[in-house]
Every structure is written in structure tokens, then in C-alpha cells.
Amino acid sequence: MGLFSKPKHPYWVQHSHLFSDPEYICSECGCKVDFPQPECPNCGAQMGASRDDANWVDEAEILDILMGDK
């Protein structure tokens, strides 16, 4: 999803590692957390990216229903 232009709201930047769990880095202050949270524990930024992702998934599911057998 990195090809999209940067959203205006804060978001978590996922950093995957080959031999350890992924880290998530706050786009506002750069602190690292082990998993995405609704707000940054360091600077308190309200994260919106995961909500956008959920909306996208909802639309995909609706499309699947429309294309599927009824």
C-alpha cells in the first residue's frame, strides 16, 4: 500500500523483519510499537490508517457478495 500518497492523518508504518515480529512506527514521532494501536502511546496521535483499511476490506467483501452465487 506504499504507493498511495501519504494520508493527512497519522498512521502506523509497518516494518517487517525476517526473523522477528513486525514493528510499527508512528508517522508523527517515529516511536516503535509491537502492534498497531488506536493512538500512539508516545505522542498521542490518533491513528486513522487501519480504519481506512477496514473500509477497503468492507468494499471488497461487498463486491464478493455481488459476484458470488445468490
Ligand SMILES: [Zn+2]
Ligand atoms: Zn507518535
